[in-house]
Amino acid sequence: MDWFYEFPHMDDDSLRSLKKAIDEGFRAFTRAYGDVIEGFFSPLQHFLIAAERFMTQTPWPIVTLIVLAIAWGASRSWRVVLGCLVTLLAIGYFDMWDDTMRTISMIFVCTVLSIAIGIPLGILMSRSDRLQRLVNPVLDVMQTMPSFVYLIPVVMLLGIGKVPGLIAVVIYAIPPMIRLTDLGIRLVDKDVLEAADAFGSSSWQKLKNVQLPLALPTIMAGINQTIMMALAMVVIASMIGVQGLGQPVLKAIANQYFTLGIFNGLAIVGIAIIFDRVSQAYGKRLQKHREIVHG
Amino acid sequence: MADHHFGGIKIRHLYKIFGPNAQAHVDAVQKGLTKAELNERHGHVLGLSDINIEIPSGRIQVIMGLSGSGKSTLIRHINRLIDPTAGEVLVDGVDVVKMNELELRAFRRHQTAMVFQKFALLPHRNVLDNTLYGLEVQGLERSKAVDVAMRWIERVGLKGFESKYPNQLSGGMQQRVGLARALANDAPVLLMDEAYSALDPLIRMDMQTVLLDLQKEIRKTIVFITHDLDEALRLGDQIAILRDGEVIQQGTSQDIVLRPADDYVANFVKEVNRGRVVHVEAVMAPPRAGFSPNGTAIPAGTTIEEAIRMIANGPDNDVAVVSVEGKQLGMVNLRQLAGAMVNSGSFASQNERALTEAL
Ligand SMILES: Nc1ncnc2c1ncn2[C@@H]1O[C@H](COP(=O)(O)OP(=O)(O)OP(=O)(O)O)[C@@H](O)[C@H]1O
């Protein structure tokens, strides 16, 4: 009756050699292709470095002005602009400017990458139910797998540094971008789509003139979600060498510096709010002429 | 293209079965399997069954029927938004069913335009950009497209609203945009699927007038769907009545009102205002020997209501009905006219008698 009380598992030796075989296989793969893969990602590295250099080396008043100009352009609301200004000044005053700039540049690159991959993938998914059935479980895994776990192969392949950090963040943050693009396009009014067909639109014309513009509010919500999730990953990414607000937090945890932790944590919250309000206000402005004014 | 005469639309033996294995059941349906049997035994829906309609160029063909009778399905076969299970749809002599994707796209861009029940405007585009959508898709230069679109916006009475968005307009105005968008294409075929059903009665009358006025000038081949008989009678040069995917009667408004093919049609026409539809020829008596017309003569084709208006203030005796050439066809008096307005009696037979005697 042993098997009844204890789950009859694979015998220890086989299990050990299985794990070892997989590990060794992966290590061999890393040795053989590590350089190629690194080369593949090197444009990303250049992009990251350029973005970071721009954010940290531009004098702070100019960066502040740029951020405020973007906030105004997107939201057309003085309240949002004022909120951005106060947040940025507070961050600078408490000497977290450089780390914040590094984090913002990282989030920026991550968002651009997520959009560049996520929107085309979402579009493809919206056109094929089969692809949707295939991709959805992968996205589920990406969102629920503890990020520490997929950090391991990423680090094994690419070592410690910015690029592996970026990849880890993108893996975690891209699912809402893909899902909401797919959803937005699937929800486009069938009648309008039929009208586009009736006038002889090609599928590119339909995508460009009807599907993307009508799905845009949903896609914007996806971008917003992606940014928020990327920010949530900042601390974990800093464990594999991503510089920014995450590193002081890590230091604070290790050494029990309460105030250091709180300050940097609040700075993350601050930029999260900036990103969120600005992108939401922009999304709302895009939707302006859809609110039903007339029955 | 200038001197090419558009050849109209011919629909021949058109069948549409909805379901995963439609092709397999065409034979059975052609041999007489009914809609109910098809649904019960095979779980397929018979959308259209042996439709044959000829629409001459420049006419308005109305298709009528209750909800679910297959009107939308039928009109969508003309620009092949729906693929038929069997049959032919000839537009200007070319079978739409046989077109490949590219030909079909070109056909939709240049030969047809469509107006939709729920307007189906692009919410993120203003009136001008909605109106020129068809031209944009054709690849016309923007400045030319704007010219054409502006002309049609003005023509449908929306001048000054070019930069408004659809949600800032009332339903009637939105449908004017839908109409302008379709007309801007300058396609010979105009398809209108319950285009006015979402509008309230006054606006609807208004839009009917707009369409009739425009039609005098543009002479398109129009397929107009409605479930409102008054609308059908007002607009239709020809009317086809659909039930459960079958055409049960087609003809002119006179044919439909005077000689309903069965109870279903009779039910439809029961409530109609006959005075506005039935022509005097249907009511008149054959000319009496020695009858000498005095003063007023009513031209053939006048509706009863019009005729009453013409003679209401005159003397209370018989008035001549004359053909276009001035030939005397028969005679009517006020009592006959008034009687015809209120009862649906069989003046059809009377009419035939009168006509045969006159000719
Ligand atoms: N894609 C489809 N799959 C299955 N059945 C369909 C499909 N489209 C239409 N039908 C069926 O075909 C019949 C005709 O539908 P259709 O939409 O043409 O009716 P209609 O006359 O336009 O009605 P309404 O006045 O409500 O617009 C209905 O019984 C409907 O259920």
Ligand SMILES: [Mg+2]
């Ligand atoms: Mg319909």
